[in-house]
Each structure stands twice: as structure tokens, then as C-alpha cells.
Amino acid sequence: MGWLRHQRYLLDFIIASLLRRKGKNLGLLLVYSLIVFMLASVMLFTHALKREMGQVLQASPEIILQRIEAGRHALIPADYLRKIGRLRGVTARKGRLWGYFYDPAVRANYTLMVAPERRLADSEVIIGSAIARTRGIGPGDYLTFRAHDGEAYSFRVRELLASDTELFSADLVLMSERAFRVSQGVAEGWYTDIVLSVSNPLELAKIAEKLTLRLPDTRPILREEILRTYDSIFSWRQGILFVLLLGAILAFVIFAWDKASGLSAEERREIGILKAVGWETGDVLRMKFWEGAILSLMAFLLGYLLAYLHVFHASASLFEPVLKGWAVLYPAFRLTPVIDGLQVATLFFFSVFPYVVATIIPIWQVSVTDPDAVMR
Amino acid sequence: MRKSDPLLSLLALLAGLFLWTLAGSTRSPQAAAERLDPVRRLVSELGLSDPALFTEARYTRHLSQADLHSAFQDHPMALEHFPSGSLLAPPRPATHGRGE
Amino acid sequence: MRIVLENVHKVFNQGRPNAHEAIRGVSLSIEPNRVTCLKGASGSGKSTLLSMIGCLSRPTAGRIHLGERLLSGLPERFLTDIRRHTFGFIFQQFNLISGLSVLENIMLPAYPLAPDHRQLTATASALLDRFGLAHKARNPVQWLSGGEAQRVAICRALINDPRILIADEPTANLDTRLSRDFMEQIRRLRESGRTVLITSHDPVVFDSPVVERVIELCDGQVVGG
Numbered sequence: 066m067g068w069l070r071h072q073r074y075l076l077d078f079i080i081a082s083l084l085r086r087k088g089k090n091l092g093l094l095l096v097y098s099l100i101v102f103m104l105a106s107v108m109l110f111t112h113a114l115k116r117e118m119g120q121v122l123q124a125s126p127e128i129i130l131q132r133i134e135a136g137r138h139a140l141i142p143a144d145y146l147r148k149i150g151r152l153r154g155v156t157a158r159k160g161r162l163w164g165y166f167y168d169p170a171v172r173a174n175y176t177l178m179v180a181p182e183r184r185l186a187d188s189e190v191i192i193g194s195a196i197a198r199t200r201g202i203g204p205g206d207y208l209t210f211r212a213h214d215g216e217a218y219s220f221r222v223r224e225l226l227a228s229d230t231e232l233f234s235a236d237l238v239l240m241s242e243r244a245f246r247v248s249q250g251v252a253e254g255w256y257t258d259i260v261l262s263v264s265n266p267l268e269l270a271k272i273a274e275k276l277t278l279r280l281p282d283t284r285p286i287l288r289e290e291i292l293r294t295y296d297s298i299f300s301w302r303q304g305i306l307f308v309l310l311l312g313a314i315l316a317f318v319i320f321a322w323d324k325a326s327g328l329s330a331e332e333r334r335e336i337g338i339l340k341a342v343g344w345e346t347g348d349v350l351r352m353k354f355w356e357g358a359i360l361s362l363m364a365f366l367l368g369y370l371l372a373y374l375h376v377f378h379a380s381a382s383l384f385e386p387v388l389k390g391w392a393v394l395y396p397a398f399r400l401t402p403v404i405d406g407l408q409v410a411t412l413f414f415f416s417v418f419p420y421v422v423a424t425i426i427p428i429w430q431v432s433v434t435d436p437d438a439v440m441r
Numbered sequence: 442m443r444k445s446d447p448l449l450s451l452l453a454l455l456a457g458l459f460l461w462t463l464a465g466s467t468r469s470p471q472a473a474a475e476r477l478d479p480v481r482r483l484v485s486e487l488g489l490s491d492p493a494l495f496t497e498a499r500y501t502r503h504l505s506q507a508d509l510h511s512a513f514q515d516h517p518m519a520l521e522h523f524p525s526g527s528l529l530a531p532p533r534p535a536t537h538g539r540g541e
Numbered sequence: 542m543r544i545v546l547e548n549v550h551k552v553f554n555q556g557r558p559n560a561h562e563a564i565r566g567v568s569l570s571i572e573p574n575r576v577t578c579l580k581g582a583s584g585s586g587k588s589t590l591l592s593m594i595g596c597l598s599r600p601t602a603g604r605i606h607l608g609e610r611l612l613s614g615l616p617e618r619f620l621t622d623i624r625r626h627t628f629g630f631i632f633q634q635f636n637l638i639s640g641l642s643v644l645e646n647i648m649l650p651a652y653p654l655a656p657d658h659r660q661l662t663a664t665a666s667a668l669l670d671r672f673g674l675a676h677k678a679r680n681p682v683q684w685l686s687g688g689e690a691q692r693v694a695i696c697r698a699l700i701n702d703p704r705i706l707i708a709d710e711p712t713a714n715l716d717t718r719l720s721r722d723f724m725e726q727i728r729r730l731r732e733s734g735r736t737v738l739i740t741s742h743d744p745v746v747f748d749s750p751v752v753e754r755v756i757e758l759c760d761g762q763v764v765g766g
Contacts, residue, residue, distance in 0.1 A: 077645075233483060
């Protein structure tokens with residue numbers, strides 16, 4: 066009880082003393098919060114995106130078989146489906162048709178894809194919401210492509226892909242097999258790649274090995290590899306962002322160090338007075354500890370909470386230019402709030418601890434001086 | 442009122458919100474999973490392997506599928522994926538754009 | 542509580558070429574419940590002596606007794622504790638902390654003792670009332686006049702209800718009228734049963750009827766009183 070009362074008196078003093086240089090301290094708090102906000106935004110965003118990616122990609126095909134020609138991805142003949150032969154553990158196999166289309170009208174890349182299950186008429190397409198947004202079209206409107214042979218084909222938009230799938234479907238154009246082959250010049254008997262379903266994940270490695278033996282010009286891409294790719298790509302992008310932020314962080318560290326560690330003559334005098342009126346060295350140190358702790362804790366909480374709002378309720382809009390790059394189509398998506406406790410703890414430690422230490426160390430030197438300094 | 446009162450209440454409020462965000466992420470894993478169901482259905486129907494997050498070039502659009510050795514394939518202004526991209530400018534196409 | 546000094550020495554920068562002996566063998570006995578004035582020119586060592594008596598610093602040699610206790614051998618923690626409970630200080634520059642309110646300044650010495658907040662505020666307000674400053678309680682101290690600041694400094698010295706009051710050149714920044722007012726306040730404190738120790742070279746102080754004993758210092762030695 067007494068201890069609590071004591072700390073509260075110290076807090077009273079700290080606030081009174083911080084409020085004296087209101088502008089300077091509020092400015093510090095603001096910049097401090099901003100730094101935490103940036104770091105926390107990157108952390109929360111990449112973590113949530115990684116999680117979401119990981120969960121969704123669990124549904125992607127177990128094995129995708131690509132044919133490689135002169136080191137590049139090439140079309141795969143349909144009779145490879147037969148050539149694969151009987152493989153134990155493979156429950157389904159089918160050829161996929163997909164490709165890209167550069168739309169000069171909006172300078173965007175679309176992903177064309179054949180969706181047999183949608184039973185599309187040859188003159189119909191289903192498009193992703195981002196295309197609809199960018200082109201300003203909707204169901205019933207027409208989308209005209211210039212085909213490989215220079216002919217123009219018009220497709221009626223039958224429907225849009227659900228907007229809650231936008232993270233994966235933003236740039237998709239689904240069409241019938243015939244429409245795809247005719248407009249893109251893919252002859253009958255060829256596919257873009259082949260997907261295999263495998264029920265037992267333990268057999269995957271064995272099956273992939275057999276595939277490369279039987280079809281030496283192919284490359285199997287396993288789902289595990291896809292998941293790994295995305296896991297590392299977001300760590301990498303996070304790292305890049307951190308490196309970019311490093312400059313800002315360093316600038317802040319210099320500023321904060323100067324503010325926290327540089328004791329003005331005024332502050333020295335004050336510490337002298339406090340000691341003369343009966344404060345112990347420990348009281349002065351505790352007081353300064355609270356000053357550092359309050360400021361950095363406040364900055365951490367404010368920065369973190371703002372980052373939370375930014376990432377999960379404002380769709381991380383500040384990162385859009387970074388993620389968007391040169392792309393024209395950009396999915397509108399909302400991430401599920403998932404938080405990695407360890408990450409947050411790390412952020413907490415690195416944002417609060419150094420500042421508190423920087424505040425206390427110089428005070429230590431001053432507060433062990435004799436209290437009679439004020440009388441000289 | 443003491444000077445520490447408003448500060449302590451503000452801190453308590455912020456800390457409460459902070460804990461709420463931490464608890465929020467574990468509160469409804471079920472609902473979160475259900476929210477992703479339509480996406481998962483689409484992914485498994487079409488056999489999608491990549492998100493449509495970076496659509497500027499085929500090696501960023503289908504990161505897991507691309508032969509990662511070819512740059513500047515699709516969009517003439519596509520920002521390079523590799524560090525070398527910061528040194529090399531994309532080639533100026535002879536015709537205006539491609540695919541026209 | 543009687544204060545007794547036995548052959549006290551104080552050397553600054555000991556062992557270095559600029560070593561300087563400020564106090565050279567002072568022996569004194571200061572009676573309780575009296576107003577004593579240490580008189581001397583600046584540099585005579587009176588402030589140094591006062592800071593040793595008030596547990597702000599320690600003698601290089603010699604002993605200081607406070608009542609039954611020997612001060613000179615105590616570690617810093619205990620000295621601080623004695624200082625808090627036994628002494629109240631009034632400094633030459635008042636040494637108020639600017640930016641804080643009058644009330645906050647007065648309550649500062651009590652913070653490490655952590656009394657009940659309401660009680661402490663009441664005590665501080667009562668003190669302000671007594672010194673006619675109640676209406677200034679919320680003002681920041683830098684708005685005060687010299688005389689008001691001096692009275693605030695007295696209030697601060699009294700907040701922990703000390704037995705001994707120590708004032709170092711209290712009238713150096715005051716004009717004659719305010720100095721007389723100050724001596725009047727000292728008289729009232731003396732009547733409430735406190736020991737008062739003042740250093741000064743101001744005749745208003747050492748010639749004042751309030752002062753019961755004058756000890757004269759010169760070059761770190763007692764020359765009279």
C-alpha cells in the first residue's frame with residue numbers, strides 16, 4: 066500500500082514535470098508512436114497475410130506438373146496425362162488451361178483461366194472484382210479481347226467472382242475451354258499444366274520422384290513448396306520494409322538518446338533540489354524510470370493500437386503503394402485479426418526497454434552526487 | 442483531482458484495448474476459418490496456387506509457378522523482382538506497349 | 542535535540558592540487574529551541590558547516606552528534622532518513638522547482654514518505670493558509686514575488702514537521718522590509734518550539750532581537766560567539 070502510494074507520488078511529479086515542456090514531450094510521444102505504428106503495422110500485416118495465405122493455400126492442388134522447354138515453362142501435351150501411367154496414391158488428374166492477358170486499355174495484366182465446372186457458354190466470361198472496378202463494367206457488359214491472331218472477340222460478363230475472394234480472384238477471367246483455345250491460340254491436345262490430387266501427403270515425395278523419372282522434361286511443384294514460397298516471400302518483404310524503416314528508426318534513436326540522456330543544467334539543478342529536500346538517490350532513479358516507462362509505454366500502446374486499426378480495419382491502406390508496385394489491379398481485402406504474441410512481445414521489449422535505460426543511465430551519474438551541491 | 446488520475450485511466454484504457462486485441466485473435470478461430478471458406482472453395486475448384494496480390498508480372502503473379510529467371514516479361518514498367526532491377530531500367534518497347 | 546560538533550574538518554578535492562580546507566577544526570554546541578545565527582563573510586565556511594549539520598554532506602574529520610546519535614559515521618540512506626524527518630531547509634535561491642504549482646512544490650519533500658494524499662494536501666493547504674498564500678496554491682511558482690517565494694520555501698521546509706530548521710542566507714534576495722518580515726516568521730517558528738539555524742552576513746538577521754546567539758566564523762574557524 067505504502068509502496069503504491071509512493072509510486073503514485075512519483076507519477077504525480079513526473080506528469081507535472083513532463084507537462085512543463087508540453088510541446089517537446091508531446092512531439093517526442095508522437096514521433097515515438099509513429100515509429101512503433103510503422104513497425105507494428107508491418108508485423109501485424111505480414112503475419113496476418115502469411116496466416117491467411119497458409120490457410121487458404123491448403124486447398125490448392127497437391128502437385129502441379131509443368132513441362133519445361135529450354136529452361137522455361139511450356140505447354141504440356143494432353144497425352145502426358147496418359148503417360149503418367151498408374152501411380153499409387155494419385156486420386157485425380159486433369160489438364161489445366163490458363164494464361165495471361167495484357168489489356169492495353171487499362172495497362173493491366175489479367176489471368177485467363179478455363180473453369181469447366183462453371184459451364185460457361187463460349188461467349189461468356191466471369192471476371193474478378195478488381196477487373197470490374199478498373200474497367201468500370203459489371204454483369205451484362207461486354208469485355209473485348211484482341212486475340213492472338215489479331216481478331217477481336219467480345220465476351221459477355223455473366224457474373225463477378227465473389228468480392229470476399231478477391232485476394233485470390235481479383236484479376237481472374239474465367240472462360241470456356243473453346244473460347245480460351247480459340248482466342249489464345251492453344252491447339253487441341255495441349256494444356257498449360259497438369260494437376261494431380263494425392264490423398265496421402267506422405268506419398269507426395271515418392272510420387273514427385275516417380276514423375277520426374279517417367280517424364281524427364283517436367284517439373285512437379287508440390288503444395289508444400291508453394292506454402293514455403295509464400296512463407297518466405299512475406300518474411301523477405303517484411304525484412305525489406307524493416308530495412309527501409311531503419312533510417313527512420315536510427316534518426317529517432319539519436320533524437321531520443323539526446324532527449325533522454327542529455328541532462329540540461331536545469332534538470333541537474335532540480336535533482337540537486339530534490340536530494341536536498343530529502344529524496345534519496347533511489348527516489349530520483351525511480352522517478353526517472355517512471356518518466357521513461359510512461360512515455361515509452363504510452364508510445365507503444367498508441368502505436369500498436371493505431372497499427373491494429375490500420376491493418377485490420379483500414380485494409381493496411383498505407384502499404385498499398387508498396388504492395389501494389391506497378392500493378393494496376395489490386396485486390397481489396399480485409400484480413401482476419403491474428404496476432405503473434407511473441408512478435409508483439411519482441412516489439413514491446415525493443416520499443417520500451419532501450420528508452421527506459423537511456424533515461425536512467427545519465428541520471429544515475431547525477432543522482433549519486435552529494436545533495437549539498439545546491440548550497441554551493 | 443490528482444495529476445496521475447487521468448494518466449492512469451488513459452493507460453488502463455489503452456492497456457485494456459491492447460489485451461482485447463490479443464484476446465480477439467484467439468476468440469473466434471472458428472469464425473475466421475468460416476470467413477475463408479469461399480476462398481478455399483474457389484482455390485480448390487480452379488486449382489489456384491497464388492494470390493492475386495502482385496499482378497504486375499507473371500513471375501510475381503504466379504510466384505510459385507514462374508521460372509524465376511526471366512524479368513520484364515509482361516508489363517513494360519514492371520518493377521524488377523531482383524536486386525538487379527534497381528540497377529537496370531526496363532527496355533523501352535519499340536511499339537507502344539505489348540499485346541496490341 | 543542538542544547538536545554537538547567536535548573538532549570538525551571539511552576538505553574539498555582532497556588529495557588533489559586544488560585541495561581546499563573549508564572548515565578547520567570547529568567545535569560547537571547548539572542548544573535546542575533557540576535561534577542561532579552563523580555569521581561570516583562569504584567563503585568563511587558557514588554554508589559548508591550548515592550542510593554538514595543538516596546531513597547534506599559529511600565532515601572529512603571530526604564528529605557531529607544530533608541528540609544521542611552520531612551523524613558522521615552513518616551511511617547515506619540513514620542520513621537521508623534523518624534529514625527528511627529532522628531538518629527543514631530554506632535555501633538562498635529559494636530553490637523552488639519552476640513549472641510546478643505552489644502546492645506541488647510544498648508537498649515535494651513528503652513524496653518519499655508517501656503519506657495519505659488527502660492528508661498531505663490538507664497539511665500543505667493549512668501551511669499556505671498560515672503564511673497567507675492560500676489563494677496562490679494553484680499558481681506556478683515562477684509567478685511569485687520574492688517575498689512570496691520565500692514564504693513558499695518556508696512552507697516547504699515545514700511540510701514534514703521538522704524539529705530543526707536550517708536557513709542558508711535566507712535574506713540574500715530580499716529587501717529590508719521583506720527581511721524583517723522573514724525574521725518575524727522565524728520568531729513565530731521559534732515560539733512553536735523549533736530550533737532554527739541561520740547563516741547570514743546581513744545585519745537585519747544577526748542584529749535582530751529574534752536571534753539568540755551569534756556564532757562568528759572566519760576562514761573555517763570559530764572566532765566569536
